[in-house]
Amino acid sequence: MMKEDLLYHFNLGTSTHNLPAMFGDVKFVCVGGSPWRMKLFIEYIAGELGLEDPKSDYPNICAGTDRYAMYKVGPVLSVSHGMGVPSISIMLHELIKLLHHAHCTDVTILRIGTSGGIGLEPGTVVITKQSVDATLLPKHEQVILGKTVVRSTDLDTDLAEKLLQCSNELNQFQTVIANTMCTMDFYEGSRHTY
């Protein structure tokens, strides 16, 4: 890790912001594509946690850039990541560094989003167990310095079970643990949950 670090696409940095004071209490990071949706999400969470502030309009912490939007209420951080794996990867790279600089501990990171579905009723909530690529294989490939690095796409089983339990207690949405397909293309590659 660098001693002085600029999180360029958040317009945040270790020398310009007190990251421990701003983010040290973060325990949950919820990410999704659309900036507007992530703002709606933080408003919803503020209500659920009884932390609404009628004087505040939930300011965008990354207002100095148009790359991502970020909102915070209590222990919950809500961050947009744009569309596609490369855009998400830039955000996650800087997010992990942000959480490190802020000395956060026991943080849970969740992506919330939409997808097509195969063999599921429309409106079903899917908690992803494993993500598969455009060839249906459970792997994430990345070229680093000319060499292909393959990583597992297994997600946290305990977290998935806990989320399913929460949903069962709420009893409002049909919820299943299943796999999600993630491709590099929206129209011809397609993304589906099955």
Place this chain on the structure above:
Amino acid sequence: MMKEDLLYHFNLGTSTHNLPAMFGDVKFVCVGGSPWRMKLFIEYIAGELGLEDPKSDYPNICAGTDRYAMYKVGPVLSVSHGMGVPSISIMLHELIKLLHHAHCTDVTILRIGTSGGIGLEPGTVVITKQSVDATLLPKHEQVILGKTVVRSTDLDTDLAEKLLQCSNELNQFQTVIANTMCTMDFYEGSRHTY
């Protein structure tokens, strides 16, 4: 092509907008990552073309969505595409359909953006001849229905020569025709021009 077509990520459609009236005169489409930068670009172009409108703040044509931003002045359309190849591909998919529905002819599409450089003075303007992937090969791979489709990344040589000639006439920026590397990752994959 569908008879009725929704360009979802632009919040435009054939049944809700008169696309030929809105876009029929487009001859140049300039695209870039940042929405703010594409707005600055349309303001600059308006000045260059003598088409400034002191009463207008160049409204975002895609204001109904937060996925992309779009601005127009005379024959020039300026569109943001976010970060990464998947995000660009969604925009290009809908842009090509938009130009088709609007009956546009003889359209030139340019991407304007930044990159690192190898063997070039900082500030050099590079007109890309060929784009190479993270393994330095001049190809674009896409998985369609489980099969890998490989496409050429050769760009329009005549257009590159014309752009170089424009720059030579301006004589303001060091300009070269060269190759650009485009990867799926910002930090570990890297993007460079050489």
